Amino acid sequence: MVSEKNETRGTSDEGRICPVAVVVGSDxxxxxxxxxxxxxxxxxxxxxxRIISAHRxxxxxxxxxxxxxxxxxxxxxxxxxxxxHLAGALAARTSLPVIGVPLISAGGxxxxxxxxxxxxxxxxxxxxxxxxxxxxxxxxxxxxxxxLALTDKNLRDKxxxxxxxxxxxxxxxxxxxxxxxxxxxRGGTQKAxxxxxxxxx
Numbered sequence: 001m002v003s004e005k006n007e008t009r010g011t012s013d014e015g016r017i018c019p020v021a022v023v024v025g026s027d028x029x030x031x032x033x034x035x036x037x038x039x040x041x042x043x044x045x046x047x048x049x050r051i052i053s054a055h056r057x058x059x060x061x062x063x064x065x066x067x068x069x070x071x072x073x074x075x076x077x078x079x080x081x082x083x084x085h086l087a088g089a090l091a092a093r094t095s096l097p098v099i100g101v102p103l104i105s106a107g108g109x110x111x112x113x114x115x116x117x118x119x120x121x122x123x124x125x126x127x128x129x130x131x132x133x134x135x136x137x138x139x140x141x142x143x144x145x146x147x148l149a150l151t152d153k154n155l156r157d158k159x160x161x162x163x164x165x166x167x168x169x170x171x172x173x174x175x176x177x178x179x180x181x182x183x184x185x186r187g188g189t190q191k192a193x194x195x196x197x198x199x200x201x
Contacts, residue, residue: 017072020144021048023064023090025080032103033079035134039141043158045148048073054080054089061086065093075144078127079137081105084114087127099143100127101136 020040024033030051040047048071052061068076076094078087079101087100102114111132119129128143130136142162149155 018046018048019072019074019148020045020141021050021064021068021073021076023050023052023076023078023086025051025053025078025084025086027051028105029079029081029103032134033101033137036077036079036101036137036141039138040144043141043145043155043162045145047077052086054086055083058089061089062093065090065096068094069096075099075147077101077140077144079103079140080118081111081114082108082117084117087118087129088121088125091121091125091127097147098127099140100129101140102129102132104133 022033022036022040024030037047037049050064052064054061065076073096075097076090077099078090080086081103082105084100084102087098091098100118102111102118104111105114108114115129115132118127121127130139130143142159145155145159149159
């Protein structure tokens with residue numbers, strides 16, 4: 001994540017160009033989107049992180065979207081809750097790919113309101129919409145990495161390693177010895193069998 005002094009320039013503290021911007025509509029969205037930032041960091045990608053409201057700061061949102069490409073940003077991830085128009089508002093002002101993450105907000109409709117606001121874009125203004133909440137935040141980061149990997153062999157190799165690691169985790173869990181019954185039921189079942197056997201004898 002870049003520092004506040006470098007946010008407007010789209011560069012990291014070391015002067016590196018940050019290819020991904022993570023934009024949230026409120027500071028309360030940062031908890032869910034930390035998953036996104038951490039996932040990007042796992043691929044050695046530092047994100048430009050901004051708090052911009054499509055409704056309360058519409059001019060700032062427009063200026064950010066219009067200048068993002070000039071700052072070296074290649075993908076924008078936008079997350080918001082309730083009437084989540086942030087991703088669409090940014091997509092309307094840039095030709096960069098925009099990934100939308102609908103979030104759950106207090107007083108909202110458990111994220112369904114944000115999902116519909118993000119995904120129901122008119123023809124000609126696409127937004128790649130992820131799942132609601134932290135799962136969508138992580139997938140947004142991975143989708144951004146996949147986009148960047150089209151022209152970056154190093155990222156392609158890291159993605160292959162990531163997918164192989166995911167696969168290996170599932171294989172290991174599948175190979176682990178386990179009972180068909182949950183632990184809390186195993187003892188009761190064994191006792192019942194023992195009792196029945198005693199009666200039969």
